Amino acid sequence: MDKKNRPLIYKNLFLLVGVLLLINPVIIYIVFGKIWLSLLTTLVAVVLTVGVAERKKLRGMFTIWLNFLIVISIFIHSEAVFTSRFPEYIIEDLYKVNHYYYFNRPYLDKTFQDKEYNVRYKTNAQGFRIGSDDDPDVRVQECDWLFIGDSYTQGAQVEYEDLFTSKLFDSFPNKIIVNAGISGMGIIDEYYYYVNEGKLLKPEKIFLQICNFNDFMKVEKRTAGFSDYLMHHSNFARFMLYDLKYANPAELPLGRWTEPFYPDKKSNIDYNIFYREQSEKKKRDLKNFCLYLQKFSKAAAENGSELILFQIPTKEQVHFKYLNEVLSEFDINIEELDMNFPNRWLSKQCKNQEIAYLDLLPDFTSSQAALFYDFDEHLNILGHQQIANSLRKKIEMSPSARAEITMLSKSNAGDRYPVFDIHDSTVFFQSWRDGNMELFSADSTMQSVQRITWNNRDELHSWPSPDGRTIVFTEGDQALNTTKVILMDINGTNRRSITNGIDTFGAIPSFSPDGNWIAYAAWHLRSGNFTNPYIVLQQIHTNEVSIITSDDYEHWRPIFSPDGKTIYYIAKDKDDQFDIYAYSLQSKKRTNLTKSTYDEWDPSVSPDGSTMVYSARQNGNWDLFLLDLQSGVKRRLTDSKGDEWDPTFSPSGKTIYYAATYGLRNGIFKILTSD
Template identity: 40%
Template sequence: MRSQTNEAVGLKRALLAVVSVLAANPAVLYVLTGRFFLSLAVTAAAVALPQALYKPGGRRLPLVYAVNFLLLASTFAHAEFVFDARFSEYAPENLYSVENGYYFNLPGLKERFVDKEYTAHYFTNAQGLRIAEGQNADERVEAADWLFIGDSFTQGAQVEFDDLYTTRLYRAFPDRVVVNAGISGFGIPQAYRYYLDQGHRLGASVVFLQLSPFNDLMNVRETEAGLSDHLVQWSDFVRFLLQDIKYQNPPELPLGRWAEPFHPDEESNEQFNVFYTRDAESKRGDLAEFVRYLGLFKDAVERDGAELVVLFLPTKEQAVPRFLEEVVQEFEIDPAMLDMGRPNRIVASACDSLGIGLIDLIVPFRSSLEPPFYEYDEHLSASGHAVMARAVAEALSGGGVISGAVRPGRVEVLSRDLASDRYPVEYEAGGVVSFQSIFDGSYEVVLADSSFFDIQRVTVDDVDQGHPMFSPGLDRVVLTEGDPESQETEVVEWSPGTGRRRALTAGPEFGAIPVYDASASRVAYAEWRRDGRGGHTPSQIVVLDLATGRKTAVSPEGEEAWRPAFAPDGRVAYIKRVRGQFDIFVRAPAGGPETRLTATPYDEWDPSFSPDGQTLAYAAKRDGNWDLFALVGSRTIRLTRTLGDEWDPSFAPDGRSLLFAGHFGMMKGVYRLRSVPGR
């Protein structure tokens, strides 16, 4: 009898184990989570717990609860598995992560939003900040000059990155690091929470807070994520089930579009509509909370040594009369009960009492010749972003908004694509500029007119070709060919017209960063070899006579040197490593002493002579980032002082301006310094 009982118990335990394994199928869990050992651990726990709770003749309720929970969880997991495998296209995309009291963009997004009124691409970097297509999504922005925080009007998911008002502002002030931290649904409590949690780390000198009657003057309270919010982040199946609750479809709204804060009933207007002159207690509380949060925001920003500026955006109904007429007629609102300037006065009064700079955008939007909003979507069109950028730029330039007027400086951004352009050189022939850019994952050579409106790709293949310099007649170009990471690149001269290619490094030598002299009869470049021990010899600067093939060493052998630059008199400047960092030296190819031009405790790179040879521009890492300097005789002049990096300087043919490559936050491109002190 005892043996039969033991057999029955064993059979039940075995059955329980089988049910547990099937319920917590490790293969299904691995597909869902992508974590092998976690999947095994969950399965093991699912098997062990019922076994521990199973007591023959004992209490059965804990076991019943455990098995039921396991089966419910299993049903959900398998539903998720099936949904992902066969029906995932029916679930809305998950674009946001749940943070501390707010949502933010997921990192690494690559989305394309299509609506009847627009098509827009949407990319984010490792921090969830919006970036342009082609910019490196793995890069992070560690510091900013200007930080813009706001709701979906700042996020601008309805327009391309280049059309955002923040991108347009960057083009007006290109030597500043501008960060757009706009997120759909941000009210002032969420914006404040984001700043405390993440935004303050960027150390911005000015924080721009974009507000509007749409999100910021009603329901002013902090929010906490619930269970459904976290499940939505993880589960396509849950997003599918809850999409009608979590994501309201604008065409299903009374006007076929969002019209908040306007409502079709008097009670809701009294509670939420700031334009409605009769206020419920809840609305008065919201307005008081708004002022309180604005004060908290100002205090937090000023504790970080920065200034707060409010950008107050009008609604469609404020800017375009026919949208107001549509709302009034459809919702049967008495126009006498509306005060369309009320939110602007409230915000102006709050900013004035708190000492906060304010840029009220209602006048520029009302006077815009192009529609600033989409017809159905409530957001800004590309024209609206342009209006906003111009208005903000004019307000900053006029002074009074922040400490001192901020005028567009001596720096002009030339690149259309703010992702990869480097090594610019301008030529007297037609004002043409050559530079290196990335196409289809490879470095390629590009020519452009001086304004960068006419772009011509010179090399078209899958081989890296960079550091280009053309002859004065633009009929020949020297460049670096091959993968820079391999440390085994070649120096090549190529004739675009004839297709003639000549390798200037041959046999065991490798080379990089070639430059012509003034007559394009000689080429200087860095040269090195394999050292026979799995590495390479230190690079040495050499000059090659193209007619005779005679090669002359310029820098000392065994001392690492890079970045040659010819002076008009034939001397060659270059950088050489001295006790762990690089300084600038100059020497004549025909021989003679090596002259040291800089001797500092920081790196100097990229020497470039002016056409008359009187000025040497270069990049230096004096303050932890790269800035431009000029050496005029024995006098050193600092040309830039920014949070970004400026390098690859190259004088224009007239010697008055300077082209350079720059990196400001996520923005990379070719720039022009309009005037050079001392020139």
């Protein structure tokens, strides 16, 4: 080694070791969990350190650069130690940071516990709140009604099923309802959420929630700063800075949040919307509120949405007990307050801007129930029910808002393919359980549910025999195209496949009215490839098989007419889309019943044989249609943003049961066939 170069080599080696100790890739990986980031960060630090050290012109910067590395190193090591050794002190980061607002992080599954409630809080891949048993990977592409608001809409103090938005779905089950409430949002945050994200859901109606609690104070555009992003990405920074940014309720007067009431007169003049005296600060807040309400209304109109504003009162407006507490504790004279001012003021602004407005104060004050928690300032279960009741009354003023639809399923478990036993009105259907589809039966209200199958195989498309003794269904993984048609006694015994042969498969069977035949789609595996499915009839007692269609193209979903003389099925003919066909078992003649330019699926015939209901994808989603089998006249039965499938007539023919997905909600529903 050249003696002249030895000091330089030692120097660079020293710098390399020093940087590796300061910016340790192992520590960075522990903190951030990304190998590429840890290696890249260390490499950049090494290159920059050597580069600064070797350039004479930059030697003055070397000390600054070295101190910077030391500070960064201390922070990264502190983060690693805090996260790994003190997990009990980690404050959960529940929100993702956008520039002008926060929103729920996706895939949250937390428990919020307080002395007055214990609630599970779960979100989907988009950050929207969902039920505890719901699939978080299910997304909403469009919605009918979008609810935007602060913590009163978010409702983290009640279970998802008790939110007023969930209660509204119970009354309007064919509407896709999205709850985009986030704690701490004000009208400016809500405006920026809508123009950046909310409008992409293309809502028909936007319900903007305002609460007199704190929506009229500090109405300013808030931008996320360095500390916000730092707290978002660092457990240690969040622990250190949290108490500086957010007050602890235990330190608040009365041991609870009392906004907009304050212990000092100046704060009441500046921020308390009920306080008669107004400072320039309060006037500026009201001016900004009015400005952004106008912006919101304009943005909604430009996107074809109707803006509806509803105003929630505070505890102090509804119950004298809470008002008296702040009056006594903060030494406020009742004459200094106007407890109806925010409602009059907001009503006037909405009238001037032609915005639909609903004041909830009258309904809240007339209620005999306790609608708020005693300690917490938010609504309890009864409060959410009251909001749902009030909103329902306003919405029902529009005749088109409510359809004669009832949701029968009790949970989002993928209930599909309802079929009736015509003798006792038992409904058979499939539902997701224990990681696969299983078969169930229930009464016509789906209150009394009984499980038919228990195993680790998918069982689907059940159809009971006319005598109610057996059931036929599909078994296996549909994605692999290797399903079989299974016949089984209704009690789960005597299970056997009627699609015999290793390379013979079948799906979606149905019984003939006399119970002697089963129709299903069948296909084969030939030379490593599957044939197209074709329709076959199989005699139960002799296993005689009759093929009624070719395999030139796809044929599915065969059903019998009530008199057993006709087979209806769907087929993808030359136009590469599915139509519904009728096949006469007597004349062997085939007729295209729909002849449309879009797919039709899932035919079902009324008990008297006069009408067919089916699902069609006419406008980008699946809706239900009725077809008069004599005249050929079609009538649209549903027109929603959701998807409606698998319709079947009830034994009376007056009701149609069907499966549907409306945004985050799915299951079996029913609708009347008459207008």
